[in-house]
Amino acid sequence: MKPRAIGKRRPYVRPMAGWWRRNPFFVEYMIHEGTAFFVAAYALVLLVGVVRLAQGEAAWNGWLQALHSPVAIAFHLLVLVAMVYHSWTWFNIMPRTLPPIFVAGKRLSATAITSGGLAATAFASAVLLLVVWRLST
Amino acid sequence: MELQARRQNRKESRPAMSEIEKTIPIEVLRYRPEQDTEPVLQTFQVPFTDDMSVLQGLQYIKDYLDGSLSFRWSCRMAICGSCGMMVNGKPSLSCKTFLRDYYPGGLRIEALAHFPIERDLVIVMDDFIEKLESIKPYIIPKTPRALSEGEYLQTPEERDVYEQFSSCINCMLCYAACPQYGLNSKFVGPGIMALLHRYNMDSRDGGTEQRMELVHSEDGVFNCTAVGYCSEVCPKHVDPANAVNINKTESAKDYFLRFVAPKGAAK
Numbered sequence: 001m002k003p004r005a006i007g008k009r010r011p012y013v014r015p016m017a018g019w020w021r022r023n024p025f026f027v028e029y030m031i032h033e034g035t036a037f038f039v040a041a042y043a044l045v046l047l048v049g050v051v052r053l054a055q056g057e058a059a060w061n062g063w064l065q066a067l068h069s070p071v072a073i074a075f076h077l078l079v080l081v082a083m084v085y086h087s088w089t090w091f092n093i094m095p096r097t098l099p100p101i102f103v104a105g106k107r108l109s110a111t112a113i114t115s116g117g118l119a120a121t122a123f124a125s126a127v128l129l130l131v132v133w134r135l136s137t
Numbered sequence: 138m139e140l141q142a143r144r145q146n147r148k149e150s151r152p153a154m155s156e157i158e159k160t161i162p163i164e165v166l167r168y169r170p171e172q173d174t175e176p177v178l179q180t181f182q183v184p185f186t187d188d189m190s191v192l193q194g195l196q197y198i199k200d201y202l203d204g205s206l207s208f209r210w211s212c213r214m215a216i217c218g219s220c221g222m223m224v225n226g227k228p229s230l231s232c233k234t235f236l237r238d239y240y241p242g243g244l245r246i247e248a249l250a251h252f253p254i255e256r257d258l259v260i261v262m263d264d265f266i267e268k269l270e271s272i273k274p275y276i277i278p279k280t281p282r283a284l285s286e287g288e289y290l291q292t293p294e295e296r297d298v299y300e301q302f303s304s305c306i307n308c309m310l311c312y313a314a315c316p317q318y319g320l321n322s323k324f325v326g327p328g329i330m331a332l333l334h335r336y337n338m339d340s341r342d343g344g345t346e347q348r349m350e351l352v353h354s355e356d357g358v359f360n361c362t363a364v365g366y367c368s369e370v371c372p373k374h375v376d377p378a379n380a381v382n383i384n385k386t387e388s389a390k391d392y393f394l395r396f397v398a399p400k401g402a403a404k
Contacts, residue, residue: 010170011253011261016319023226025366026316033362093365097382100298107297 032089038082091117160184161236162243163194165206168254176254178245179203185236191246192220192231195258208258215372218308222258223247228313228370251312251319264322265309265329272325272333272348279343295340302335302380304373311367311377317360324360325351327367327377334380353391358384 020026052063066072094117095110102108160182168176181202183194192210199206208231210220215233224234225244236244252260282289311327312318318326325333333352337345352358361381368378 008171009255011255012168012170012176013253014176014250016316019316019319023366025369026364029364029366093363096365096368096376096378097363097385098379099383099386 028089032085035082035086035089038079039086042079042083087121088118091121158184159186159240161194161240163191163198163236164243164245165195165198165257166245166247166254167206167257168248169205169256176247180243183236185240187235187237189236190232191222191224191229191234191236191244194236195231195246206258207256216306218306221249221308221310221313223250223313228310230308230310230372233372249309249313251315251322252309260309262309265307265312265326268325268329269307269332272329272336272351273344274332274336276336276339276342277344277347278341289341291340298340299335299338302331302338302375305332305335305375305377306373308372310370310372311375314364314366314370316364316366317362321360323356325356325358327361327381328375330358330384331375331377331380334384349387349391352384353388358382358388361385 020030049060049063052059067076091114095113098113100107101113162180163183164178164180166176167173167179181198183197183202185194185197189197190213192208192213195206195208196210199208208220208222210232211217212219213232215230218230220231221228222231223229224231224246225239226247228249231246246258248254248258249260252262252264255261276289278289305328307328309328311331315324315327318324330352333348336342337348358381361378363378363382365378368376371377
C-alpha cells in the first residue's frame, strides 16, 4: 500500500522483525504451532517402524529393541507432552474455525465444541491403548 | 436559578485536577515527521481519578502538558471505533481501557501496530478504507426490486446468521492483532473478511459470487494461519477469525467444485 504523499507527510512503517516475541499471545501461538514438529517426528518414527517391518523379522526386532533405550523412552515422553498440548490448543481454536452448528435451534457454544473434541480425543486414545494392550499381552 | 444551583453542585462534586493526588506515568510513542527520523517514547506524569479512561489521560496530556500530541477520537463510548491504539502492546480502544488498571506501574501507548504512523498515535488507514470499499459492503439484491414492491423481509433466524458479524465498528484493532497482516499488508485481513461474510450471509443479498473472487485470491483467506488474536481483541465480539476460517472452507469447496461446474477465474 502506498500512502498518498502530500507536503510534509512521511508515514513511518515499523519493522516486523521479532514480532512473535512482542506479545505473550504470539509466543504461545509459536509454541503450539511448534508442537507440530513433534507430531511429525513421531510420524517419522512410526514410518521407520513400517520400513523395518518390511525388511524382515530381524530388522523389526532391532527397531523394537531401539525403542526400549532410555533415549527413546525420554523422546516418547517428550512427544507425548507435546502431542497432548497440541491437541489441547487445536481444539481450543476449533470453535473459531467452524461454521455455526445449531442443535435444537440453539447455537452450539465454543465450550461445547472444545470439550466435545477433547472428549473424542481422550476416548479414541483410551480405545487405542486398550486394543494395543490386548494385542501385546 | 435551579440550573445554576445544579451546575454549582456538579462543580463541587468533581475534584479539580490539581486536587487529585494520584498520578500515573504514561509513556507515549511520539512521531513528528518534521523533527523525528523515527518514533521516540515520551513520558508524561498524568493525574487521574479511578473513572478516567486512557483516552481521557491522553486528553489531559493534550490540554495541559503538550498540545502537539495527536490522536484520533470521537464518541468516547466504544461505538465510533476511532480511538484504537496499543496499550502495553495490546490493541485496545482507549476509551474502553482504564488508567486505574495500570496504576501504579504506568502504561505505554503506541499507534495501532501494523499500520504506518502518520503522526504520534494517528495511523494511515488508506489501505483499510480501500479494502472496505472493495468488498461492496452493501446489499446487492438478487433481483432488482421496485419501491412499490415494499421492503425486503427477513426472519429472526435469517438475521441471526450474520448479526454477530454486523457489529463491526471498523476500529482496526483486529488488524493490529494480526501478524499476517503486519507481514503482508496485501492480505484482506480479519475485519474486512468479517464484513464480507456479513453480506454474503444475508438472505437479502445476491452478491456472494462477486465477493468470493477476493476470498479465493492470493490476498484472500489463505493468508490466515489461525493465530486467533483478532477475535481476542475485538471489542464488539465479532469473531473475525471465525469469518475468515469459514471462508477457507467455502473457498476450498469452490476450488474442488469448479472441476464439476466450471465458472469464471479468480482475481
